[in-house]
Structure formats: C-alpha cells, structure tokens
Amino acid sequence: MKIRTWMPFALLIAIELGLFWFAKRYYDQRHLALEVEPAQLASSRQQDQALEDIAEAARTGSWKNLDQVRARHSEYYKRTGLSPSRGVALYFFPETLPKHSLERSFATGELSPALQALRQAHDASDPVDATQAYGVLKSRVENYELGAITSPAEEQPSESLLSDEAMLFLDIYGNFAPNAARKPSQEQTEEDDGN
Amino acid sequence: MNQKTRNLSIYASLALVAASLAFYVLGAESLFAKKKVPKEHVPFLSQSAPVNPEFQQELKFMFATRRLTARQRTLLETEIGLAEERFNVPRSILWCTLFQESRFDSLKNAGRRWGARGIGQFTPHALREINRDTDFYHPGTGALLGDVMRPERLPLTFNLAQGTFRQKKKSRGRQTASVLVAGVSQPRSSYFNMTTAVAASAAYLNNRYIQIKEALDSQQIEYHPEIIWLLASAAYNKGARTVFSLLNHQRKSIGNDGLSEILQSPRLTYKLLSSQQALKAGLRTLWPARKLEHYTEELSRNMDAVFSCAVMENAL
Numbered sequence: 022m023k024i025r026t027w028m029p030f031a032l033l034i035a036i037e038l039g040l041f042w043f044a045k046r047y048y049d050q051r052h053l054a055l056e057v058e059p060a061q062l063a064s065s066r067q068q069d070q071a072l073e074d075i076a077e078a079a080r081t082g083s084w085k086n087l088d089q090v091r092a093r094h095s096e097y098y099k100r101t102g103l104s105p106s107r108g109v110a111l112y113f114f115p116e117t118l119p120k121h122s123l124e125r126s127f128a129t130g131e132l133s134p135a136l137q138a139l140r141q142a143h144d145a146s147d148p149v150d151a152t153q154a155y156g157v158l159k160s161r162v163e164n165y166e167l168g169a170i171t172s173p174a175e176e177q178p179s180e181s182l183l184s185d186e187a188m189l190f191l192d193i194y195g196n197f198a199p200n201a202a203r204k205p206s207q208e209q210t211e212e213d214d215g216n
Numbered sequence: 217m218n219q220k221t222r223n224l225s226i227y228a229s230l231a232l233v234a235a236s237l238a239f240y241v242l243g244a245e246s247l248f249a250k251k252k253v254p255k256e257h258v259p260f261l262s263q264s265a266p267v268n269p270e271f272q273q274e275l276k277f278m279f280a281t282r283r284l285t286a287r288q289r290t291l292l293e294t295e296i297g298l299a300e301e302r303f304n305v306p307r308s309i310l311w312c313t314l315f316q317e318s319r320f321d322s323l324k325n326a327g328r329r330w331g332a333r334g335i336g337q338f339t340p341h342a343l344r345e346i347n348r349d350t351d352f353y354h355p356g357t358g359a360l361l362g363d364v365m366r367p368e369r370l371p372l373t374f375n376l377a378q379g380t381f382r383q384k385k386k387s388r389g390r391q392t393a394s395v396l397v398a399g400v401s402q403p404r405s406s407y408f409n410m411t412t413a414v415a416a417s418a419a420y421l422n423n424r425y426i427q428i429k430e431a432l433d434s435q436q437i438e439y440h441p442e443i444i445w446l447l448a449s450a451a452y453n454k455g456a457r458t459v460f461s462l463l464n465h466q467r468k469s470i471g472n473d474g475l476s477e478i479l480q481s482p483r484l485t486y487k488l489l490s491s492q493q494a495l496k497a498g499l500r501t502l503w504p505a506r507k508l509e510h511y512t513e514e515l516s517r518n519m520d521a522v523f524s525c526a527v528m529e530n531a532l
Contacts, residue, residue: 027225030229037233106501107502119464121464121467121472123431123464127456156344165456169339169453170337170453171331
C-alpha cells in the first residue's frame with residue numbers, strides 16, 4: 022500500500038473528526054454567552070441634555086416640572102426607538118428598559134414606591150417624612166448596587182462607590198428632601214452607626 | 217491498494233461527508249443539546265459545611281491556634297441553625313458566606329470608620345437596609361430580629377462595648393496603638409454581637425433571595441431554588457445589580473430557555489459565577505474598566521469559595 026494513495030482519505034477523515042470536535046466544543050460552551058452585544062443607544066449629547074433638563078427641573082423643587090421634563094424625553098426615546106444607557110434607563114427612564122430586563126423589578130418594585138413616598142412627603146411639606154423617605158430611597162440604591170460589603174481596598178463612604186447614574190439620581194431627588202444628608206461629609210454620623 | 221479496498225475507502229469517506237452535511241443542515245442541536253425534560257429540583261446544597269477539604273483543614277488550624285474555640289463554634293452553629301429556621305436561609309450558604317467574609321471574626325475591622333465590618337462584613341448601608349427597610353422584603357424580619365435582640369431593639373448599630381479596645385504603648389517611642397480586648401461582651405443592638413450579626417446577615421441574604429426570586433418570577437424564568445441562594449450570596453457580595461446584569465446578558469444571548477437551563481444546573485451556575493471571562497462579558501457595561509478587573513476577580517474568587525464550601529461534590 023502506498024502512503025500517497027491513502028493520504029487523501031486519511032486527511033479527509035482527520036478534517037471531518039476535527040470539525041466534529043470543534044462543533045461539540047462550541048455546543049458545550051454555548052451555555053455561556055461570552056461576547057458583549059452592542060445596544061441601540063441614544064447619543065451621549067442627547068442623554069446629557071436629558072439629565073441636565075431633569076436636574077434643572079428638580080432644582081425648581083416641583084415634581085410637576087420634573088414629570089413634564091421626563092415625559093418629554095421619554096417620548097423622544099419611544100418615537101426614535103433609541104434607548105438611553107442602561108444606568109440612565111434604570112434610574113431615570115425605567116419604561117425604556119428592555120421588556121425582559123430583570124432590572125425592571127427593581128425599578129418598579131423598589132425605586133418607584135420609594136419615589137412615591139418621597140413625593141407624598143414633599144407635597145405634604147413634611148420635612149421629617151421627606152428625610153425618612155429619601156433615606157429609604159438611598160438605602161435601596163446603595164444596597165442594589167453594592168451589596169452588603171465593599172472591597173477591602175475601598176475604605177470610603179458608600180456613596181462614593183456608586184455608579185455615576187446612581188449618584189446623580191440621589192443628588193437630583195435629594196432636592197426634595199432638603200434636610201437629608203447627601204454628601205459623604207454630611208453622612209459621617211450616619212456612617213458610624215448605620216442609621 | 218486493490219480496487220475493492222479503494223472503493224470501500226471512497227464509500228466510507230463519502231458517508232462521513234454526508235453525515236457532516238446532515239449535521240450542519242439539521243443543526244447540532246439535535247445531537248448535542250440536552251432533551252428538555254421537566255426537572256425535579258434535586259437538592260445539591262450540603263446539610264453541613266464546609267464541604268471542601270481546604271476549609272476543613274483551615275478550621276482545624278483555627279482551632280489549633282485558638283483563633284476559634286469550640287465554644288465559639290458551638291454558638292455559631294446554633295445561631296446559624298436558628299437563622300435557618302427563622303429566615304429559611306440554607307445553613308451551608310450562611311455558614312460559607314460568613315466564613316468567606318470574616319473567618320468568623322465577629323470583631324473584624326471593628327476599629328474602622330468606613331467600610332465593611334464584623335462577622336458578615338456589613339457596611340453602614342447594609343445596616344441601613346435592616347434598620348430602614350426592615351420588613352420591606354420579608355414581613356417577619358422585624359419581629360424575628362426583635363426576638364434575637366431582646367431586651368434591646370432595632371436600630372442596629374456599629375457601637376462597641378466600653379473596654380473593647382485598650383491603648384497599648386509600643387515598646388519604642390511614644391506611639392500608642394489600640395488593641396482588641398478579647399471576651400468583651402457586645403450589646404445586643406450592635407452588629408459586633410455575634411448572635412445579632414448572624415441573624416442580621418441571614419436577614420440580608422434572605423432579602424437578596426426574595427429580590428432575585430421576584431425578578432425571575434416576573435419574567436417567568438424557571439430556576440432551582442437552591443441556585444437562587446447561591447445568586448443571593450453573589451448579590452450579598454456585589455449587589456443584586458451585578459447578578460441581574462449577568463443574567464440579563466446571558467438571557468439576551470441564549471434566550472429564556474438557555475437562562476433557565478443555567479439556573480437549574482449548579483454546574484452551569486458555577487461556571488457563570490466563577491469564570492472571569494463570563495463575568496467580564498456580562499459586567500463590562502456596568503463597571504468602569506478600572507474596576508472591572510479587580511471586581512470580577514474578587515467575585516469569582518468569592519463564589520468559587522462559596523460553591524466549593526456549600527455544594528455537594530458530586531453536584532459540580
């Protein structure tokens with residue numbers, strides 16, 4: 022038997038076995054998605070403008086203004102089919118979160134009731150209730166983003182470790198609870214005892 | 217080679233080629249994918265911890281060097297058992313989470329101003345959840361904690377009993393250092409009280425369990441309940457947002473069925489939570505680049521420890 026005669030068949034069989042092996046490996050690993058997929062995002066300029074408008078409306082101390090500004094930008098996202106970035110969507114435009122996003126339950130089940138309580142306290146001009154409501158809102162955001170612990174290297178107030186969107190969210194809604202501690206230095210007493 | 221052998225070889229190769237074409241046309245799904253059968257939720261969490269020999273060895277060392285006494289261990293096991301009854305937290309999950317966070321040192325980092333402290337490495341914001349949102353996730357939490365802390369009551373604090381630290385002069389120079397005094401009893405309302413801390417940590421874990429469970433239920437995603445406890449441990453470490461981001465990323469790529477498959481398999485969940493590559497892919501849009509590397513390394517290390525400690529060996 023000449024090697025030259027068998028070589029093509031051997032090569033073909035080796036290639037086929039190799040292809041089977043790669044296919045099996047692919048399906049073994051297919052359970053885990055390892056690639057990041059791009060999203061259809063609105064431009065960062067538009068997003069920055071939306072956040073600026075919301076912050077400006079909050080500074081007026083009027084929930085009605087805030088609602089109107091939010092509705093205007095939310096309408097833009099709905100009309101264009103674009104989305105803000107995930108963090109901005111979660112905290113400012115939860116209706117734009119993907120339908121199947123697990124974060125929706127946090128937005129609707131935890132953030133929304135806390136905001137509602139803050140609004141009621143603000144509308145009732147009750148600073149004590151407003152401070153308490155803001156405290157609950159802040160606690161939910163911190164625990165959602167950070168969990169119980171922080172990295173050993175991060176010996177800082179919790180607020181400094183939050184995402185930019187979360188910090189902005191707390192800063193904006195802090196306008197409706199003027200007595201609430203928003204800055205790390207104001208929270209020194211709170212940080213000591215967790216109250 | 218004679219003609220007969222040559223013909224046989226040609227037919228064999230053609231058959232192989234035809235099989236490959238069929239494979240690609242029909243999809244390997246039918247060959248390699250597991251058949252979808254209703255899964256019975258077979259428990260895989262160990263009834264006792266730790267499962268892994270490394271932690272068992274470490275425990276022996278801790279006893280030998282008196283970092284942990286038999287009395288402390290008995291108290292701990294009792295409190296963990298009670299927490300399991302009160303909050304339905306599987307004892308192995310709570311045991312392994314606390315062991316991983318602090319090696320059961322109830323005064324760990326007690327002298328710190330910021331950051332994580334105590335047996336469960338609670339931060340001030342974790343304490344605030346227990347104090348301000350006591351019954352939000354689970355309506356009985358306040359009453360259960362009240363029983364634990366009696367005669368004291370909420371709120372929990374990071375206060376230390378007087379005399380917990382004493383000043384110690386260094387042998388050279390005038391510098392003094394604070395030294396922990398062993399055996400000082402901590403107030404029941406303090407997170408540095410071991411009984412209170414175990415209960416508060418269990419309550420926090422239970423909150424994360426409920427948070428994750430409700431999110432998955434709202435999306436009608438099937439799961440094994442014990443897997444959710446493992447995810448709760450991850451959320452204890454890095455927040456529910458991390459867990460949701462990871463799961464959202466998987467669901468987006470492999471669909472609800474694929475995600476359900478992960479959430480019903482301890483092996484696949486282990487791969488997801490301990491693989492830095494999978495963590496980075498799912499969390500890239502959540503954390504900035506400077507944090508992503510060390511956060512994912514920390515999370516994968518922690519979850520590797522919790523899994524190996526709490527999950528029966530044959531389940532992984």
